[in-house]
Structure formats: structure tokens, C-alpha cells
Amino acid sequence: MLHLRLITPADRTSDVVRLIEKTVGTTHLVVLPGAARNPAGDVVLCDVAREAGDELLSSLQELGLDRTGSIAVENIDLSLSKRADKAEAEAPGEGADAVLWEHLTDATHEESTLSVTYVAFITLATMIAACGVVLDNAILIVGAMAVGPEFGPLAGICTAIVQRAPRLALRSLVALLAGFAAAMALTAGFSLFMDAVGLFSKGQLEADRPNTGFIYAPDWFSFVVAVLAGAAGMLSLTSAKSGALVGVAISVTTVPAAANAAVALVYSDTTQAGRSTEQLLLNLLGIVLAGTLTLTAQKAFWRGQHRRQRRQTQQQQGLQG
Incomplete structure (x- = not known):
């Protein structure tokens, strides 16, 4: 699994949340309104199956989040969660085969x-x-x-x-x-x-x-x-x-x-x-x-x-x- 920490302008947060929710293989979505200071905006956290990560990152870049906010990605070494297991099972392919371009x-x-x-x-x-x-x-x-x-x-x-x-x-x-x-x-x-x-x-x-x-x-x-x-x-x-x-x-x-x-x-x-x-x-x-x-x-x-x-x-x- 991958952990994403996103800083989004307040007027784009709803678009980002909708994108995450419709992406197969995502879970543990958290929205912290107004939590970011530099750049100012909302903080959105989520976990995504590695095999779905590249598609989600590409879509976030299409929204311009890499220019107007921030996209940070971390590897999760251990995740004890049935929701995470379900997200990985729903995502296409195997995580070990996935490429994060x-x-x-x-x-x-x-x-x-x-x-x-x-x-x-x-x-x-x-x-x-x-x-x-x-x-x-x-x-x-x-x-x-x-x-x-x-x-x-x-x-x-x-x-x-x-x-x-x-x-x-x-x-x-x-x-x-x-x-x-x-x-x-x-x-x-x-x-x-x-x-x-x-x-x-x-x-x-x-x-x-x-x-x-x-x-x-x-x-x-x-x-x-x-x-x-x-x-x-x-x-x-x-x-x-x-x-x-x-x-x-x-x-x-x-x-x-x-x-x-x-x-x-x-x-x-x-x-x-x-x-x-x-x-x-x-x-x-x-x-x-x-x-x-x-x-x-x-x-x-x-x-x-x-x-x-x-x-x-x-x-x-x-x-x-």
C-alpha cells in the first residue's frame, strides 16, 4: 500500500475527494479542512493499493495539484486493516508488478x-x-x-x-x-x-x-x-x-x-x-x-x-x- 498526503486549494478539495472515492483500490480517506499553511489549503490523506497508485497520481496531476498544492507519497510497510486488504484485492494486478512512473x-x-x-x-x-x-x-x-x-x-x-x-x-x-x-x-x-x-x-x-x-x-x-x-x-x-x-x-x-x-x-x-x-x-x-x-x-x-x-x-x- 501507498500513503498519499495531499495539500489542495480549498476550491479543489471536492474534486480531489471525488477522484479518490471513484478510484478502485483506495481507502482510509481523511480530509482536514484548512489544516495546511504553506501552501494554504486543505490536507487530504488516503491509502491506495500500489497497483492503482500510478493511475491516481496521473489523475491528480491532471487536476493541477502538483502546481497548486502538493502530492507526497510514502510506502506503507505494515497496514493492519480489512479495508486495506479489500482495496488491494479490488485493484487490478499485483502490487509487486506495479510501476509508479x-x-x-x-x-x-x-x-x-x-x-x-x-x-x-x-x-x-x-x-x-x-x-x-x-x-x-x-x-x-x-x-x-x-x-x-x-x-x-x-x-x-x-x-x-x-x-x-x-x-x-x-x-x-x-x-x-x-x-x-x-x-x-x-x-x-x-x-x-x-x-x-x-x-x-x-x-x-x-x-x-x-x-x-x-x-x-x-x-x-x-x-x-x-x-x-x-x-x-x-x-x-x-x-x-x-x-x-x-x-x-x-x-x-x-x-x-x-x-x-x-x-x-x-x-x-x-x-x-x-x-x-x-x-x-x-x-x-x-x-x-x-x-x-x-x-x-x-x-x-x-x-x-x-x-x-x-x-x-x-x-x-x-x-x-
Whole structure:
């Protein structure tokens, strides 16, 4: 269930209340006249089944409530109420499958912003991966994958394509490209320093690496895994199961490939640098493709669910009439 806290202008409260009352899957409606001070107006509280949340939020925005008042949404971890159980049963579909598009857009907007923190995380992840490739240490590679924040901009690109949001697409693309460019440049400098103090060497990079050699050996399996990870990552975001994102992160070799390319360039190994870059691009393409297709399928599925729900409501109203 979701909890909505709305601030409505006094002259729009009745419209908002009617909208909530006719939306299938809502309950626990509370109206507090004149309770809001900034902005001034009434406060309307209600709970709504997650699977009905996106439709209600869209309708509230059509009323202009996001401009004249306020719409705040919270997840309810526990609700002991038969009315809530009834509302969830009446709402179309399953809550775990529901997509809150406004929440997804807001989340990806935040995660796909080129910030100091984002650059720091992707740089540190790339440096950890550089140590992993030189030492042929798979544990360091997995750690670097988990630390890397690159799925945020990738998810932003997928969301922007499906929602036709060019600003989000541009912001995400800038964060992705500039983030990797900065991380690779700083990792190259880090590699030079490590070489100067005798901790990195060209011999280590070009030696037989049974644990990390896959990083610069792109093939169809790399693309297939990236596609599967992209689909899993988008499902994780849309279903609010963020714990699955860790598994997604350590399934693809984006950060390790960038690290391997940076170290290889330092030692003028153009072969490894080129193949690592190919691995990186192959993974990015697979994730974006799968993520976009997953969101498109989810959007089509929920449109079908809501159409069926409307037809059933209209039929019931016709029988009652």
C-alpha cells in the first residue's frame, strides 16, 4: 500500500475527494479542512493499493495539484486493516508488478545526475578494478562491480526513452560518458603512480590471467548476460526491490572493462585497451536495450490492466443503472 498526503486549494478539495472515492483500490480517506499553511489549503490523506497508485497520481496531476498544492507519497510497510486488504484485492494486478512512473522518473533523475559523489564512486570502483586486473584477483573485480554506480544513468536513459523525456536522457548520457571518462583518466594516473612505486607492472597486465582474462575477451555471452542483467535491474527498480541491484551490478563487466582499458593504455597495450573498450560498449548496449524493452513491456501490460478494469467498472455501472 501507498500513503498519499495531499495539500489542495480549498476550491479543489471536492474534486480531489471525488477522484479518490471513484478510484478502485483506495481507502482510509481523511480530509482536514484548512489544516495546511504553506501552501494554504486543505490536507487530504488516503491509502491506495500500489497497483492503482500510478493511475491516481496521473489523475491528480491532471487536476493541477502538483502546481497548486502538493502530492507526497510514502510506502506503507505494515497496514493492519480489512479495508486495506479489500482495496488491494479490488485493484487490478499485483502490487509487486506495479510501476509508479513518477517515482521511477524521480529516482532515475537523482541517480543519473553528474555529481561529485557519483564521480567519486565510479572512480573508486574503477581504481579497485584496476588493482583486480593487475593482480588477477576476482574478489577485487566483484567488489568493484558492486561499488560502481553506473546503473543509475543507464536506467535513466531507458526511462527517458520510454517516457520520451529528452532532458533526462541528456542528463543521464552526460553522467554516463563524463563519469567513465573521468574515472578512466584518474585511474590511468593512479596506475602510473602504482607503477612508479613498483606495485603495478606491464608484465602483470600481460601475463596469463585465468581469473580476469574474460574482461578483455568480449563475446556473445557478454551481450547475453548484459541483456539479462538489464532486464533484472529495471524490474528491481520498478518493483522497489533494490536489493537485487547488487546482483545486477556484479553481473556485468562495465567498470572492470573501463579499468582494464585505462591500465592497458598506460602500458601502450592497444590490443587489450581496444578489446576492453569493446566489452564496455557491448555491456552498455545490452543493458540499455533490455532495460528499455522491459519498461516498454511493463507499460503495455499496465495499460491493458487498466483498460480491463475500466470496462468492468462501466459494465457494473450499467447493470446497476
